[in-house]
Each structure stands twice: as C-alpha cells, then as structure tokens.
Amino acid sequence: MPQNDPFPHYIEFRHVFKTFDRPVLVDSNFHVNPGETVAIIGRSGVGKSVTLSHIMGFLKPDSGRIIVAHEDITDFPEAELRRIRRKVTMVFQSGALFDSMTVAENVLFSLELREDYDEKNKEDVVNGLLRMVDIAEARDAYPADLSTGYKRAVAISRALAAQPQCILYDEPTTMVDPIMSDHLGNLMMRLKNQLRLTSVVVTHDLDLMYKVADRVVFLYEGGVIYFGPTADLAKSEHPHIREFLELDRVV
Ligand SMILES: Nc1ncnc2c1ncn2[C@@H]1O[C@H](COP(=O)(O)OP(=O)(O)O)[C@@H](O)[C@H]1O
Ligand SMILES: [Mg+2]
Structure with missing residues (x-):
C-alpha cells in the first residue's frame, strides 16, 4: 500500500x-x-x-x-x-463452469496458471477450496448433476483459487x-x-x-x-x- x-x-x-x-x-x-x-x-x-x-x-x-x-x-x-x-473477481450468476469437467477439475483449472504450486500442492489447494465452500463431497460430480446453489458454491471456490x-x-x-x-x-x-x-x-x-x-x-x-x-x-x-x-x- x-x-x-x-x-x-x-x-x-x-x-x-x-x-x-x-x-x-x-x-x-x-x-x-x-x-x-x-x-x-x-x-x-x-x-x-x-x-x-x-x-x-x-x-x-x-x-x-x-x-x-x-x-x-x-x-x-x-x-x-x-x-x-x-x-477483484466476479462470480457470475450462471457460474460459468465447464460442463465437461468435474467440480475438482473446474477448480483446478483456475490454479493451472499459478506457477507457485506443484501438482501435489494444487491437489491440496483444490481440496481446501472445496472444503472452504462446503462442497468437498461433490468433488467428482459434473456441473449438470449439481443444483444451482451447489454450482454457485463451485463458482465461488473457483474464484477463490485466484486469491x-x-x-x-x-x-x-x-x-x-x-x-x-x-x-x-x-x-x-x-x-x-x-x-x-x-x-x-x-x-x-x-x-x-x-x-x-x-x-x-x-x-x-x-x-x-x-x-x-x-x-x-x-x-x-x-x-x-x-x-x-x-x-x-x-x-
Ligand atoms: N451493454 C449494454 N448496452 C446497452 N444497454 C445496456 C447494457 N447493459 C445494460 N444495459 C441496460 O441498462 C439497464 C440496466 O441494466 P442492468 O444493470 O443489467 O439491470 P439490473 O439492475 O437488473 O442488473 C437496462 O435497461 C439494460 O437494458
Ligand atoms: Mg442484473
């Protein structure tokens, strides 16, 4: 500052x-x-x-x-x-998730551009982010299987990946x-x-x-x-x- x-x-x-x-x-x-x-x-x-x-x-x-x-x-x-x-990031109403990827893959996608994590680290970060938004149990589900509320939670965890x-x-x-x-x-x-x-x-x-x-x-x-x-x-x-x-x- x-x-x-x-x-x-x-x-x-x-x-x-x-x-x-x-x-x-x-x-x-x-x-x-x-x-x-x-x-x-x-x-x-x-x-x-x-x-x-x-x-x-x-x-x-x-x-x-x-x-x-x-x-x-x-x-x-x-x-x-x-x-x-x-x-400053925006969570869109639609969630804007990739339908062909699981919840965990959707969140991982946002981490791919981060060079400060290795693969094991990324896995831990994804799990941590999903726990943070209380959707760890949905990690292997696809967006189409989720309710609107869950999709929004995934979108929020994906936004958080960018810190x-x-x-x-x-x-x-x-x-x-x-x-x-x-x-x-x-x-x-x-x-x-x-x-x-x-x-x-x-x-x-x-x-x-x-x-x-x-x-x-x-x-x-x-x-x-x-x-x-x-x-x-x-x-x-x-x-x-x-x-x-x-x-x-x-x-
Ligand atoms: N990119 C745009 N070009 C032209 N008009 C727009 C654009 N975005 C929003 N508007 C108009 O601005 C007004 C306010 O829209 P919006 O902010 O989306 O409303 P809301 O309060 O429901 O979110 C609406 O009349 C909408 O049609
Ligand atoms: Mg609006």
Missing part, C-alpha cells in the same frame, strides 16, 4: 454517469471500505449489473471516476485492467432454495471473516442483505437513493424504499 494513499476506499464511485438508450447511472456515488461487504439493491433493470461491470472495467463511465483496489481505473487500458482483475482481495457477486441466491440461500450467505460471511475479503453483492434477497451487508446502496431510476448502514435502511422515509421493504414482507 503506497503511503499517502489518495484513495482510502477499496472501491469508490465519484459522480458516475452512464447512459445507454436512457440514463442508467445518474451521479452514482458510493464506496466500499477494505474488508467490508456492500449490497446493491433495487428493482430489475435499475443498473445493478451495470454498476458491477464498471467495477470490473468491462464498461467505462460517460463521466465521473471509478476507484478499484485503491486505484483510479477510469482511464486504464486493458492490460492495467487485467492486473486489477487479478485482485482475490475482493469478490463481486451478482444475484448469488436467485433461483436457489431457502436452505441453500442461507448456506451461501454463511459462506460469504466466512470468506469475509476468515479471508478478510472485500465484497459487493447485488441482490433482491433482503434476508441475504441483512445477513451479509455492512452497508447498502439502493438504486432507483439511476440514482443512489440510499447509501448507508444496513441497520438504518428500514428508517428511510423514501417512499420507494418503504414500498420495497414492505412488499418483501408480504411475499
């Missing part, structure tokens, strides 16, 4: 604007401190995944600055972004049963507490938000209408936030 670090936050959006056919991000401001978990919530189509794509550098803002891993990545060329993506500082989760519990959702939430907490991982989780799942998030970014029609502690979200008087929280209570 350089001294006099100009970017104390691990991730920061400073006045970020992005328009496609309509404005999606409109003066978006929020930050994520090292070791912290921030949830991004809001209705479908409001710009949650677009926000994650900006953090990964897959999309560039029309204006504003984006800080990731304590660096201003806004104008970074692809080579610099690849360096950042070794620190990231930060994980971005896009809707990790969508289409997962409540028990597995709870399990994924516990897993995210373990990664935070044991590995001190920083994370951003896009979710519709308020149970997950309350469980894992230190702070919440609430998006509504492009704008951040709430950025603050999870515990204070329920005190918000904003009619859209009230409606969102109350709808969840009845379904």
Whole structure:
C-alpha cells in the first residue's frame, strides 16, 4: 500500500454517469471500505449489473471516476485492467463452469496458471477450496448433476483459487432454495471473516442483505437513493424504499 494513499476506499464511485438508450447511472456515488461487504439493491433493470461491470472495467463511465483496489481505473487500458482483475473477481450468476469437467477439475483449472504450486500442492489447494465452500463431497460430480446453489458454491471456490482481495457477486441466491440461500450467505460471511475479503453483492434477497451487508446502496431510476448502514435502511422515509421493504414482507 503506497503511503499517502489518495484513495482510502477499496472501491469508490465519484459522480458516475452512464447512459445507454436512457440514463442508467445518474451521479452514482458510493464506496466500499477494505474488508467490508456492500449490497446493491433495487428493482430489475435499475443498473445493478451495470454498476458491477464498471467495477470490473468491462464498461467505462460517460463521466465521473471509478476507484478499484485503491486505484483510479477510469482511464486504464486493458492490460492495467487485467492486473486489477487479478485482485477483484466476479462470480457470475450462471457460474460459468465447464460442463465437461468435474467440480475438482473446474477448480483446478483456475490454479493451472499459478506457477507457485506443484501438482501435489494444487491437489491440496483444490481440496481446501472445496472444503472452504462446503462442497468437498461433490468433488467428482459434473456441473449438470449439481443444483444451482451447489454450482454457485463451485463458482465461488473457483474464484477463490485466484486469491482475490475482493469478490463481486451478482444475484448469488436467485433461483436457489431457502436452505441453500442461507448456506451461501454463511459462506460469504466466512470468506469475509476468515479471508478478510472485500465484497459487493447485488441482490433482491433482503434476508441475504441483512445477513451479509455492512452497508447498502439502493438504486432507483439511476440514482443512489440510499447509501448507508444496513441497520438504518428500514428508517428511510423514501417512499420507494418503504414500498420495497414492505412488499418483501408480504411475499
Ligand atoms: N451493454 C449494454 N448496452 C446497452 N444497454 C445496456 C447494457 N447493459 C445494460 N444495459 C441496460 O441498462 C439497464 C440496466 O441494466 P442492468 O444493470 O443489467 O439491470 P439490473 O439492475 O437488473 O442488473 C437496462 O435497461 C439494460 O437494458
Ligand atoms: Mg442484473
């Protein structure tokens, strides 16, 4: 960490604007401190995944600055972004697993590029990663044999193989049963507490938000209408936030 670090936050959006056919991000401001978990919530189509794509550098803002891993990545060329993506990794909703490989082979694949391990070491690391996400018993199964929740756990263990500082989760519990959702939430907490991982989780799942998030970014029609502690979200008087929280209570 350089001294006099100009970017104390691990991730920061400073006045970020992005328009496609309509404005999606409109003066978006929020930050994520090292070791912290921030949830991004809001209705479908409001710009949650677009926000994650900006953090990964897959999309560039029309204006504003984006800080990731304590660096201003806004104008970074692809080579610099690849360096950042070794620190910050994304777990896709689909899991993006190789169907022709077993669970263990999928995780091993991510280790192949690491030169600091020999074969025996890699085997131990794969087993350790699978234990970390509680799926050691599925090591020889193929993705097609696994439930959605298990596939997400495999995707998380594969992401961890790269030893990231930060994980971005896009809707990790969508289409997962409540028990597995709870399990994924516990897993995210373990990664935070044991590995001190920083994370951003896009979710519709308020149970997950309350469980894992230190702070919440609430998006509504492009704008951040709430950025603050999870515990204070329920005190918000904003009619859209009230409606969102109350709808969840009845379904
Ligand atoms: N690469 C893109 N090109 C054009 N429009 C996009 C692109 N990515 C997302 N959008 C649009 O931006 C809006 C927000 O999308 P998204 O962030 O995926 O929503 P969500 O909050 O459900 O994750 C949507 O209207 C979507 O169609
Ligand atoms: Mg999305």
